[in-house]
Amino acid sequence: SKVQLDLVRLLTTSSLFVVGDGDQSIYSWRGACPESMDTFESSFHNRRHGWEGLLGDEINNLAVSGEPLRVHTVYLMENYRSTSNIVKAAQRVIGEEGEQETERQEMKPMRGSGPSPRVLACKNGKAEASFVVKTINSMVEAGDLSQSSTVALVYRTNAQSRLLEEACVEYNLRYVIRGSSGAFYRRQEVQDCMAYLRLFYNPRDRNAWARCIKAPTKGIGPASLKEFFSYYDAIKEHYMEEGRTSPPSPMDALMSLVEGNTNSTPDPSQFMSTRSINRFVPFASDMRALIAKGFLEDTSTFLLSIVDDLKLNSHFDAISSTKDEYEDRLANVMELAKASERYKDDGPCLTDDGLNTPLASFIDDVALISELEPDKESESDGRLTANLMTIHASKGLEFDAVFLVGNEDGTIPTQKAIGQGEDSVELAEERRLCYVAMTRARTHLVMTWRREVSYFAGQSFKYRDAVRSRFLDRIVSKRENKKKRAQPSKQSSQVHQRPKSGGRLRPRTKESQSSANKRRNLHSRSSVDWSMWEPSGKKIHVLNPTIKASTQSSNKPMKKSDTPKRLRKRTGGQSNEFETRLRRAPSSRVRDKEKIGMSTRVPEPPPQIDSTTFFPVGSPVSHRFHGRGTVLEPPMGDAEFSKKMRVRVEFNGVEWDMDMD
Numbered sequence: 300s301k302v303q304l305d306l307v308r309l310l311t312t313s314s315l316f317v318v319g320d321g322d323q324s325i326y327s328w329r330g331a332c333p334e335s336m337d338t339f340e341s342s343f344h345n346r347r348h349g350w351e352g353l354l355g356d357e358i359n360n361l362a363v364s365g366e367p368l369r370v371h372t373v374y375l376m377e378n379y380r381s382t383s384n385i386v387k388a389a390q391r392v393i394g395e396e397g398e399q400e401t402e403r404q405e406m407k408p409m410r411g412s413g414p415s416p417r418v419l420a421c422k423n424g425k426a427e428a429s430f431v432v433k434t435i436n437s438m439v440e441a442g443d444l445s446q447s448s449t450v451a452l453v454y455r456t457n458a459q460s461r462l463l464e465e466a467c468v469e470y471n472l473r474y475v476i477r478g479s480s481g482a483f484y485r486r487q488e489v490q491d492c493m494a495y496l497r498l499f500y501n502p503r504d505r506n507a508w509a510r511c512i513k514a515p516t517k518g519i520g521p522a523s524l525k526e527f528f529s530y531y532d533a534i535k536e537h538y539m540e541e542g543r544t545s546p547p548s549p550m551d552a553l554m555s556l557v558e559g560n561t562n563s564t565p566d567p568s569q570f571m572s573t574r575s576i577n578r579f580v581p582f583a584s585d586m587r588a589l590i591a592k593g594f595l596e597d598t599s600t601f602l603l604s605i606v607d608d609l610k611l612n613s614h615f616d617a618i619s620s621t622k623d624e625y626e627d628r629l630a631n632v633m634e635l636a637k638a639s640e641r642y643k644d645d646g647p648c649l650t651d652d653g654l655n656t657p658l659a660s661f662i663d664d665v666a667l668i669s670e671l672e673p674d675k676e677s678e679s680d681g682r683l684t685a686n687l688m689t690i691h692a693s694k695g696l697e698f699d700a701v702f703l704v705g706n707e708d709g710t711i712p713t714q715k716a717i718g719q720g721e722d723s724v725e726l727a728e729e730r731r732l733c734y735v736a737m738t739r740a741r742t743h744l745v746m747t748w749r750r751e752v753s754y755f756a757g758q759s760f761k762y763r764d765a766v767r768s769r770f771l772d773r774i775v776s777k778r779e780n781k782k783k784r785a786q787p788s789k790q791s792s793q794v795h796q797r798p799k800s801g802g803r804l805r806p807r808t809k810e811s812q813s814s815a816n817k818r819r820n821l822h823s824r825s826s827v828d829w830s831m832w833e834p835s836g837k838k839i840h841v842l843n844p845t846i847k848a849s850t851q852s853s854n855k856p857m858k859k860s861d862t863p864k865r866l867r868k869r870t871g872g873q874s875n876e877f878e879t880r881l882r883r884a885p886s887s888r889v890r891d892k893e894k895i896g897m898s899t900r901v902p903e904p905p906p907q908i909d910s911t912t913f914f915p916v917g918s919p920v921s922h923r924f925h926g927r928g929t930v931l932e933p934p935m936g937d938a939e940f941s942k943k944m945r946v947r948v949e950f951n952g953v954e955w956d957m958d959m960d
Contacts, residue, residue, distance in 0.1 A: 301330070325690070327725075343370050378410075381738060418747075418775050419746075419748075420749075420767070423762075428704070429469075432685075449686070449700075451700070451739060454687075455732070457486070460482075485669065491614070492606065517582055523578060529570045529571075534547055585608055594647050597643045598657045611632075615628040640760060690735060696739055700743035701740035934947070944959050
């Protein structure tokens with residue numbers, strides 16, 4: 300970070316040795332500055348001491364005797380880890396980063412060419428996880444990997460590990476979770492949600508009671524909980540004395556605090572203090588309302604109701620040290636709700652008999668996976684172990700085979716980074732993250748992306764077509780690129796993927812003419828001269844008497860007339876005629892619905908009415924899980940957006956296109 304660089308300057312008098320690679324800087328959210336290696340020379344070269352220019356004139360005049368400092372730069376270009384095909388692919392990805400003026404050199408792989416990196420599309424997340432695990436097992440059987448080989452399954456966010464863990468269990472691949480997050484079903488927020496589900500399924504589970512009382516905090520401590528169970532034991536003993544065969548559960552005892560006691564049951568005040576009763580009563584009211592919902596809602600909707608009604612979001616926020624950690628916890632909860640979607644068609648999660656319910660099936664499946672997941676790597680059986688980790692956790696490691704999953708826009712890069720614009724710091728760091736993940740591989744590199752991804756739309760999960768990550772556009776085959784570019788992309792039903800002509804294009808204040816031309820070629824999806832890109836290398840800066848001259852390219856701001864050609868062509872007659880024919884051609888999904896008499900036509904609103912009629916620009920809105928947001932201007936010229944009456948809302952700096960319902 301800049302603060303750390305200033306600290307180093309204050310401590311430097313005559314000599315300093317630094318090693319680094321700006322292209323592997325992936326901690327900007329901690330203050331890391333990828334330009335620090337490039338500004339190193341200007342910070343030290345030809346100065347009398349490191350702190351010159353940092354402190355006042357009186358301190359600066361206390362010069363250190365001797366010659367001025369000289370910076371000598373040595374480039375470490377030999378790559379002994381990865382094969383040449385992997386190195387070249389990674390260089391193409393990072394070489395597209397035109398925002399920073401870094402000096403990139405041609406890397407020199409010291410190994411053979413090896414297998415070419417593979418980029419494959421999968422139907423959805425489950426198909427992706429199954430493909431990856433099956434491929435690993437097939438490579439072991441074919442001899443491409445041995446039992447002692449190292450394999451990594453790398454993903455962008457912790458929530459992506461769930462499907463991979465389930466696939467490893469299903470296809471008998473031993474795995475271990477690297478990093479601090481741990482296995483999916485053992486993460487704190489996931490266990491909190493599962494504790495409530497277990498409590499509704501089995502009200503006699505005292506471990507679930509102990510966890511639910513603390514999440515979120517209700518002012519009920521161990522002493523109050525002990526008093527409550529004393530009250531419950533008295534009720535159960537009373538029922539047994541009367542000869543009843545089915546004693547009540549602790550949930551029945553909790554409900555009695557708000558429903559009142561009959562004359563034949565013990566009085567709670569004999570076992571519980573007034574303070575304890577007052578703490579339990581609001582909790583009992585919330586649980587009674589949730590039980591009523593459980594007899595009407597499916598498992599996934601019921602889980603979301605638990606999170607909403609009990610304000611678990613606030614609890615996750617309270618236990619998170621940063622905003623990113625809170626968003627990560629919330630993503631894990633959404634992934635848990637998505638996992639329970641498989642029981643959506645089985646009816647309400649609670650029934651009168653309480654047996655063979657969808658909730659019971661989901662809890663049993665989770666218990667099976669949780670019991671089979673390994674805590675740590677065992678060295679005795681000699682089996683191949685897959686390492687599951689995020690990109691950040693993989694930094695500094697290397698593996699014989701790397702499977703990088705989720706390579707679609709919205710995941711790598713994240714939707715938040717895309718919303719910040721093409722020249723944003725966030726999007727540049729996402730590119731470096733992809734570069735770091737690719738360079739973890741020694742011999743085999745497989746990168747997969749999902750054609751269909753899910754998102755949470757207010758009350759339930761919906762699905763949208765995904766777009767392959769923009770970072771992979773330069774490493775796929777020319778034939779596939781040409782085929783992809785000939786097909787018009789579908790309008791996303793959740794968030795805008797790439798900048799549209801009606802959207803807000805951020806001005807570029809610092810970009811060379813050659814970089815602007817390359818970027819226009821990228822947006823127009825025309826052919827790109829790959830020889831124009833210069834890959835990066837790792838630098839060593841040494842203070843010694845040798846002087847190294849550096850050159851910088853001249854920068855020129857981008858003009859408004861430099862709008863990408865693909866965006867300007869939308870106004871042409873041929874393009875409009877093609878889009879009209881495209882809209883007239885119904886998809887197979889629409890034709891299937893028409894066969895059974897379902898109406899799929901969405902009535903178009905009158906020209907003078909759009910979503911701003913109901914949600915004025917600038918007005919505050921509140922979302923169930925995204926929180927508070929602000930309505931933005933709708934994109935101009937986007938007919939699909941206006942036709943479906945969507946609303947563009949900004950939540951915490953990220954723009955979302957949402958349905959009005």
